[in-house]
Amino acid sequence: MSCEEPTTSPTPENNITVVSSDGKEFLLDLKLTEQSETLARLISNFEYDRTDVKKDPVPLGNITSAQMQKIIEWLQHHRYYPKWEQNDIHYSTSFTFETWVEEYLNIPNNEMFELLNAANYLNIPRLFSTICRIMASRITGKSAEQIRTVLNIKTDVKNDVYTGIPIQEDSSSSEDGMSEISLSPSPPPI
Amino acid sequence: MDFQPPDIPDVIRDYILHENAFFVLSIKTAICRRFRDVIDSNYTPFTDIHVAIGHDYVYVKFNDMRSLYSHKEVREYKYGHKYHDENKTFIEGEGYLTKAFDAVAVALRNQQNILRTFRLSWHPRAKQTNREQTAENVEFFYERVRLLLVNQPFQFAVRDFSIQDTNLPRVLAILQHLSPETIRKFEISDVNYGSWRLGVIGDAEQIMEQMVETPQWTSLSYIQIIHTPINIPLHNFVYCIEFEIAVESVTIEEIVRLKNTLLERPRFRRCKVMTRTEFNFDEIIPFRNMGALLNGYRHPADNCPYTYRCTIPYTIFQLAVTLRDVSFEINRVQRRQQNKLSNMTDNSVKSFSDMPTDVIEVIVEHSELKEQLILRKVSRSLRDLIDTQKLDYKQIIVDARPDHIFVQFNEHFVAYLDHQKLDIDISQMSSIYKYTTIIRMPPGGDWIQTAFADLELALKNPKNRFQMIRIHSFDDDAGKTVYKKLENILKPFGDRKIHVTRFCARVVEGPQLLSILPHLQPGFLKSIEIEHNVDLAENIDFLIDSQQWKKAQDVEMYAIETPIPIECLVHLRRFDVWIESIEVQDLLKLRDNLIISPIFESCSIRSYSGSAFDIVEVQKILGLKQPSSEKPQSMLLYSIPNSDAILEIYVDNHYVYIEKA
Numbered sequence: 001m002s003c004e005e006p007t008t009s010p011t012p013e014n015n016i017t018v019v020s021s022d023g024k025e026f027l028l029d030l031k032l033t034e035q036s037e038t039l040a041r042l043i044s045n046f047e048y049d050r051t052d053v054k055k056d057p058v059p060l061g062n063i064t065s066a067q068m069q070k071i072i073e074w075l076q077h078h079r080y081y082p083k084w085e086q087n088d089i090h091y092s093t094s095f096t097f098e099t100w101v102e103e104y105l106n107i108p109n110n111e112m113f114e115l116l117n118a119a120n121y122l123n124i125p126r127l128f129s130t131i132c133r134i135m136a137s138r139i140t141g142k143s144a145e146q147i148r149t150v151l152n153i154k155t156d157v158k159n160d161v162y163t164g165i166p167i168q169e170d171s172s173s174s175e176d177g178m179s180e181i182s183l184s185p186s187p188p189p190i
Numbered sequence: 191m192d193f194q195p196p197d198i199p200d201v202i203r204d205y206i207l208h209e210n211a212f213f214v215l216s217i218k219t220a221i222c223r224r225f226r227d228v229i230d231s232n233y234t235p236f237t238d239i240h241v242a243i244g245h246d247y248v249y250v251k252f253n254d255m256r257s258l259y260s261h262k263e264v265r266e267y268k269y270g271h272k273y274h275d276e277n278k279t280f281i282e283g284e285g286y287l288t289k290a291f292d293a294v295a296v297a298l299r300n301q302q303n304i305l306r307t308f309r310l311s312w313h314p315r316a317k318q319t320n321r322e323q324t325a326e327n328v329e330f331f332y333e334r335v336r337l338l339l340v341n342q343p344f345q346f347a348v349r350d351f352s353i354q355d356t357n358l359p360r361v362l363a364i365l366q367h368l369s370p371e372t373i374r375k376f377e378i379s380d381v382n383y384g385s386w387r388l389g390v391i392g393d394a395e396q397i398m399e400q401m402v403e404t405p406q407w408t409s410l411s412y413i414q415i416i417h418t419p420i421n422i423p424l425h426n427f428v429y430c431i432e433f434e435i436a437v438e439s440v441t442i443e444e445i446v447r448l449k450n451t452l453l454e455r456p457r458f459r460r461c462k463v464m465t466r467t468e469f470n471f472d473e474i475i476p477f478r479n480m481g482a483l484l485n486g487y488r489h490p491a492d493n494c495p496y497t498y499r500c501t502i503p504y505t506i507f508q509l510a511v512t513l514r515d516v517s518f519e520i521n522r523v524q525r526r527q528q529n530k531l532s533n534m535t536d537n538s539v540k541s542f543s544d545m546p547t548d549v550i551e552v553i554v555e556h557s558e559l560k561e562q563l564i565l566r567k568v569s570r571s572l573r574d575l576i577d578t579q580k581l582d583y584k585q586i587i588v589d590a591r592p593d594h595i596f597v598q599f600n601e602h603f604v605a606y607l608d609h610q611k612l613d614i615d616i617s618q619m620s621s622i623y624k625y626t627t628i629i630r631m632p633p634g635g636d637w638i639q640t641a642f643a644d645l646e647l648a649l650k651n652p653k654n655r656f657q658m659i660r661i662h663s664f665d666d667d668a669g670k671t672v673y674k675k676l677e678n679i680l681k682p683f684g685d686r687k688i689h690v691t692r693f694c695a696r697v698v699e700g701p702q703l704l705s706i707l708p709h710l711q712p713g714f715l716k717s718i719e720i721e722h723n724v725d726l727a728e729n730i731d732f733l734i735d736s737q738q739w740k741k742a743q744d745v746e747m748y749a750i751e752t753p754i755p756i757e758c759l760v761h762l763r764r765f766d767v768w769i770e771s772i773e774v775q776d777l778l779k780l781r782d783n784l785i786i787s788p789i790f791e792s793c794s795i796r797s798y799s800g801s802a803f804d805i806v807e808v809q810k811i812l813g814l815k816q817p818s819s820e821k822p823q824s825m826l827l828y829s830i831p832n833s834d835a836i837l838e839i840y841v842d843n844h845y846v847y848i849e850k851a
Contacts, residue, residue: 061501113545120549132549135542136556144567151542153569 016048017057024065025057032075035084037123060122067118074104074127084126097130105134109152236297240309241290243331245323248290252297259290287327291334298338298346304372305348310335312354312381325381328355336360339367350375350412356390358397362404370405375412394420402426411457419466424448431459439467445518446484449511452520453502464517484511499523543571551579558582559600580653586645587660588676590668595641599648606641642675649679655689655714661706662696662721673702680709687711694719700729712737717744734758743789756780763789768796774803774811777839777846781812784848785830785837792849802843814839 014030018039030049033039039058047053060068077100097105105112112131119127139147147153240251247260297303312328332355339346340363347369355361361378380390398420401407407426413433415422420437424444427433428451440463452458486498486509496513502522512519542550550572554562559582566573587598594607648654661676663669680688689711697703703720715738726733733739734754743763747754753770760783772795784790805826808814814826817838828837840847 109542113542116545116549120546128549128552132552133556135553136561139557139561139565141561142564144564147564147568151568153541153543153572 016043016055018068019057019059020063020065020068021061022065024068026065026068026072028072028075032072032079035075035078035124035126037125039122062121063118064114067114070115071118071122071124071127074124077104078126081126084129097134101130105131109150236300236303237306238308239294239297239305240307240311241294241331242311242313243324243327244313245320245327248287248327248331250290250293252293257290257293259286259293287330291331294335295338298335299342301344303347305346307350307352308348309350309352310354311352332357332360336363339364342367345369347372349373350377352377352379354379354381356380356417357392358390358394359392362397362401365401365406366404368406370409373406373409375414376406376410377414377416379414379416390417390420395422398422416464419464424463425451427461428452428455428458430461431457432461434462434464436464436466438465440465440518445511445513449484449500449509449520452509453500458520458522460519460521462517462519466516468515486511543569547575550575554579559584560602563599577647577651578653579651580655581648581651583648583654583656585658585660586648586656587658588645588662588672590661590663590665590672592665592668595638595668595672597641597645599644604641604644606637608637638671638675642679645676646679649688650683652686656691658692658694659688659690660694662694666698669696669698669702673697673705677705680706683709687714689714691715692717692719694721696721700726700733704729704732707733707736707738710738713741715742717746718742719746719748721746721748730754757783759793760784760787760790762793763791765793767794768798770797771799771801772797772846774808777808778812780848781828781837781839784850785828785833790850792847794845794847797844803841803846805841808839808841812839 015027016030016033016039018026018028020026028039030043033043042058043049046055048055063071105115107115112135116128116131116135119131138150142150236252238251238253240249242249242251247258250257250259297305310332312324332353345367349372351365351368351373352375353361353364355378358378365376402422408429411431413427413430413435415435417436421439422435422437424437424440425448427435428448448461452461484498484500486500498511499508500511501508507522507524510519510521510523512521545553554565554576557565562576562581566576582600584600585598587596589596589598594605597604597606648656661672663672688709691714693707693710693715695703695706697720703726707718718739730753739745739758740761744765745759745762746766748766748768754767756776756779759765759767760780780793784793809816809826812826812828814828817825817827826839826841828839830836836851838849838851
């Protein structure tokens, strides 16, 4: 899906200022904030959509300026997209993404995690769901050991009780081991 | 029982009689006073004492043992049914109050005791005279308690102390004689019954000023003063973990100051301050700047519109300040975003495990079953999370063989086999088995156990919803093992049912089927398929009376050697059954039921014995018409009265097919 993106510059009447955790201020068009349920609710509560209300800067203590920059990029790209539908089957199950999205999310995992956290905090459902799908696609077809490497997870599971195959160096038996079915290689596409 | 010293409280006597009979026997010859001295100077097993005083009774609860002291036998009649386990002491006149106090005093006099809770309360009654009598009894009892504690050479050790009293000087005196080393919780409440209320005795502000200066006060972690509002400066409570108080009035500035102080108190958990004066947000300060004043923001998880969250620096916690008309609350809450799987405490997200739990759940939801099961293996914390989450199970097919078991989880095949068994030649099998995972047990490993451990994992999660569960075996012994093992898995679930839409079973014995079917959720189970040459004779009634059968929509039963009553089929949408024999009269009954069924679509019935149908007779008795020439001759039509619908009935020798068109 792609949409035409007319260029508009925010005016004092239709924008708010958000402040990242490192103190940097961002001027944000009110139209863009509609994609974030957190910001939209805040604007509604503070009546910042009224022109006669003084708009104080909104502190976003959990989001750094780099993350905010990235998020604004997403908001601007999806400015004219239709409103997000929670039960959109296409979005919820597919592992195919727009080229722009693939490039946008071609970032290291730790940045991805932080962006996901920020999307969750600001409640931007389209971004949140997209990153979740990207994360799910990155673990598809991988073994547990590969997932640990990809997602930088330190395991606390030591062995497999059924097969005796050590997952790491420890091969002693454990009652908490798990079945080998999850270690099976992925079948090639038919 | 010959052991009945008059000055030994019943509770002690009962305790000793019940718990330490040997001790009683050994001191039978001792004098009573000596016995009491022994009790008083030793640890006694009291942990909780709750006293509730009424107009003609005192309830004293020692630990879990409830004792009633009263001067009227009528109480046994009126209230005895409520507490069958209580000890009852009835004394004429006012002696019951003394008796109750003596019992409590045994615990209070004992320096060795450390009570967990000590609660003094009263029961105000609707009747004015009873209320006044209760107040007199309370005065008598509380004063005796005060005198006892004040005159003792030690401070009594109790952790939680609660008193319902308006006499604040007395409360202060009692508090001062409780051990500061043990006291952690202090509750004072006043007494009221509707509009009836006892006024505070003493200069409340002055008494409270003295109270907050006591060493006991500084030891307190939990304070509750639900009283006639007293103006106590809020800063007296900032070292508490929790507090709840009522004050005359409070200003927004005081709330802000309190919040700022509590931000720096790591122990603080929650507080509630009730005021007599109603907040007027609009007058005090323009409301839309309230968030800025509190330096907080609205959080979507908070239902109250006047709740503001303030982040506690360098922690994963926030203070949620909730303003209401005549109260405000401050609660320490954990930031949702920081609900981590790992123990990391800094804010940066370095690993998948550092993601909030609800975020990981969404990622797991987006994954397919195979990946979900792999994720279970990645770390223990992930496994714990996944085991409580709905997984992407769609179908489970169990195929038991004498020396191995195939289980299909969705499209993923797994073969469980013994370590001695030669590899299964998958290439000789159907192409669907091509990518089967082989799980070969190590020596001593139990392949059956392993297979059913994986099955249990799928079945035990109550959130899982299966489209199909199919169990079949071409070997009778292996089949018996499968059903037995499955029954062992399902039995501990109790009333919890498995949610599966379609259940297919190949059984050799009726009880096998009935060991599984009752564990499936009626109504959610839409389709039941049973096959194999099985005699359900003894179990047919159980089957057709089950809720699973009655709420099913589709039934297929092949090679079942049991006559099924026609009446038990007509509620179904579709059915395909083999029955022993069917007569024309049965067809008539069937037709009459099916034409009024709101959901019926089609059915087929095969009879494996009995005489073949005479089509002419069937046509005549059922009132069927010949269709147009392009339809087969054996196809007959029945127009449903008062409807445009028709039944198409195909009759062959031993076969009937009916479809609603």
